[in-house]
Amino acid sequence: MAGQRVKSAYRTPCEQCPLRGFPHFREFKPEELAFISDFKTGELTVDAGATLLVEGAHSAHLYTVLSGWGFRYKMLDDGRRQILNYMMPGDLVGLQGSLMGEMQHSVEALSPVTLCVFERDRLMSIYREHPDLAFDTTWIAAREERILDENLLSIGRRSALERAAYLLAFLHQRAVSLKLFDAQRTVMPITQQHVADTLGLSIVHTNKTLKKLSERNLIRWMDRGCTVLDDRGLCEIAGWEGYHERNRPFL
Template sequence: MPDAVAGKWHTPCAKCPLRALKHFREFSADELDFVSRFKAGELSVERGATILVEGTHSPHIYTVLSGLGFRYKLLEDGRRQIMNYAFPGDLLGLQGVLMGELDHSVEALTPITLCVFERSKLESLFERHASLAYDLTWIAAREERILDEHLLSIGRRSALERTAYLLSYIHQRGNAVAGSGGAKKIIPLTQQHLADTLGLSLVHTNKTLRRLAERRLIRWQDGGCEVLEADELLRVSGWEGLKETARPFI
């Protein structure tokens, strides 16, 4: 697990590129000052690097500044279940703050830059800024809502529907943070990532992707998946899509 880069960093909070996106709510002057002092540094890791490890106690929490990651759990025989994907503005490690020990790991899906916050100083956020404490509650509740939708997809949607849902979800989330380094025209997933998220075999995943490609809804390339017809892909999924307005981040 990489160590945090303490001290100076490359992106002052006042010039954070996420603040320019309509997807995120604006900080008040007091909130911005507090977060600027709360931030301990930045951490940049390469694709495939492990950011957080299941069963450990992390001294830090992180906000994704740019790039993509994913949360996952492993069975004893090495089988992996990807729980969710992390985009710019998402918080990593909050569970370790509240529960003491992480019950999942986090890996970088692309090169990723993280804002680093010291876990030991989180108490001051709750003491001094009720609005930011509410934001953390909102973020946790939203994560629960997303996981509910993922569970519904795995449990009740057909293979075609759940694949269309996952690609629609990642596509919409990526578009929301376009310009921050979190969105690319090509969704940078391997078919193994999809299989490990959807609970399908690699062979079944490949066949399902071919069906979507035959309808010209997606195009699969070596670097990942390109969504060609977002509205029709969403219709196939049976999902309503994201309905968020300006959301908080730390």
């Protein structure tokens, strides 16, 4: 397995979780916060490139991303990869394996990632004891489906230029909403191969497509990342209204 996994001795108290300060995350009730604090068993830190979960594996845990970037993907027998979605802070990882017995996709870290760790065996206690949290878990799964719907629309009906514009605008706007950029850090940690594997394009076609966006001064591409210069321009090319999320739950 690529990358390093470290079980952190330090555990961020749920009461001091940095995600609670974002306005689009809903606030927990006191009894819910107490339950989540008890539900959480620790934190896991992994390097960029580390495999978090493997397709077909049975995991005893599920996770919430506390910091960093990652992606979900499936592989064909000949090594071709399809990236399904990207994960950022607040996203729940491993729910599919918890409910279906084994993972149907793999998960890899794009950057150093810190995860809150939860015991899978205690998941059903959410449904028994905390119906609002159970609804939140269902909402998170439905949101993932909505994102996958948009990705499928891109692959099936958008042109290569429109696909790339949508993907980069979506990732950029999500990252902005989570304050993942600052004056020193404005680059999304994705390569052209990641983009190609997301859009279902060859690396040559992807390179030509990204060059067109760069020539229009919409993006700046670097060796291992991309900076978006004009996300509204990308949205116009993609025919996408932009990222809107209010009062979103997380665990």
